[in-house]
Amino acid sequence: MSTNTVEDYGWASTEGPTSCGYVTPRVLNELTALKVKRVLDLGSGNGTLCGHMAARGFNVCGVDYDQAGVDLGRQRHPGVRFHRFGVQDDPAELLAMEAPFDAVVSTEVIEHLYSPHLLPAFARAVLAPNGKLIITTPYHGYLKNLALALADKWDHHHTVLWHGGHIKFWSRKTITELLESQGFKVQRFGGVGRVPYLWKSMVIVATRQP
Numbered sequence: 611m612s613t614n615t616v617e618d619y620g621w622a623s624t625e626g627p628t629s630c631g632y633v634t635p636r637v638l639n640e641l642t643a644l645k646v647k648r649v650l651d652l653g654s655g656n657g658t659l660c661g662h663m664a665a666r667g668f669n670v671c672g673v674d675y676d677q678a679g680v681d682l683g684r685q686r687h688p689g690v691r692f693h694r695f696g697v698q699d700d701p702a703e704l705l706a707m708e709a710p711f712d713a714v715v716s717t718e719v720i721e722h723l724y725s726p727h728l729l730p731a732f733a734r735a736v737l738a739p740n741g742k743l744i745i746t747t748p749y750h751g752y753l754k755n756l757a758l759a760l761a762d763k764w765d766h767h768h769t770v771l772w773h774g775g776h777i778k779f780w781s782r783k784t785i786t787e788l789l790e791s792q793g794f795k796v797q798r799f800g801g802v803g804r805v806p807y808l809w810k811s812m813v814i815v816a817t818r819q820p
Contacts, residue, residue, distance in 0.1 A: 620774070621679040626658030629718050629811065632803040633746050634662050636813050637715055640798075641668060644742050644815075646712035652697070652733055653719030657683025660690045663715075671708055675699075697728040701735035710738040717746045718811065720785075721776040730792035734818055741818045743794055749801055749812040750779045757808060782812060789816045 626634075637659065641649060647669050651660050654672030656679045664670045664687060674680050675696030683692045695704055714733040720726050733743050758767050769775060780788075786796050794816035803810025 621656045621676055621682055623656070623682070625656075627655070627718070629746075630658055630662075633717050633811055633813075634659055636800070636802050637717060637744055637746065638662060638666055640744050640813065640815055641713060641715070642666070644713060646742060648709065648711045648713070650708075650711040650714045650733075650736060652714050652716040652729065654683060654692065655679045657687050657690060657692060659715070659717060660692070661687045664690050671711070673704065697723065697732045698725070699732075701732050704736055708736075711736055711741060712738055713742040713744065715744045717744075718748070720745060721747050721778045721780065722774060723778065726778055726788060727792060730789050730794060734793050737818045739818065739820065742797075743789070743814075743816045743818065745785065745789070745814045745816070746802070746811045747780050747785065748776065749809040750781050751807055753807045754809070780812075785812070785814055789814065793819050795819055 641663065649663055649668045649670050651670065651672040654660050654674045657672055660670045660672040660683060671691045672683055673693045673695040675694065677694055680692045680694050683690065693704060693707065714737055716729060716733070720729050723729060730743065758764055782799055789796055796814055796816045798815040800813050801809030801811065802813060
């Protein structure tokens, strides 16, 4: 299967993406509830979420395939370890530098990937036994899809004019199928942003299976 990659997502600022406003609090709450210590941010962008996790006392590492994002993360958060890796890379190379993680977080990343199965596969490889995976991605369910169509927002929402933009559109069913096919068991599902079932994004917590 193709593993086409985008090397430049346009990171030029240390400001976090708008999704951080509604995604970050939920991710931090989930990590706290899970009582984990070592956390990998898979697709860390410019390091904004890594900074928030480190401030909450987690032992944080960030990886991203965009070198500009990695450089910005190192610049703003010198206490966090950043490495340049993509999900298509060999996770053994990361484990040569880092011990296995208690949790992997990946926020608003999987919708950008040509080969999305590589993300949970990479996460599983670097997680300790019974490790946790937290994924957020834009939510697509019947009511939201209907609302987009009725409001004539389909072209705007699914724009093809954004280089490196969204190319996969996930529902609860499809993201669950993907994760379970790659050796995870979904434990929790919820939404953030807007009212229920018109959520901006969904949050999935899954456990690495033996």
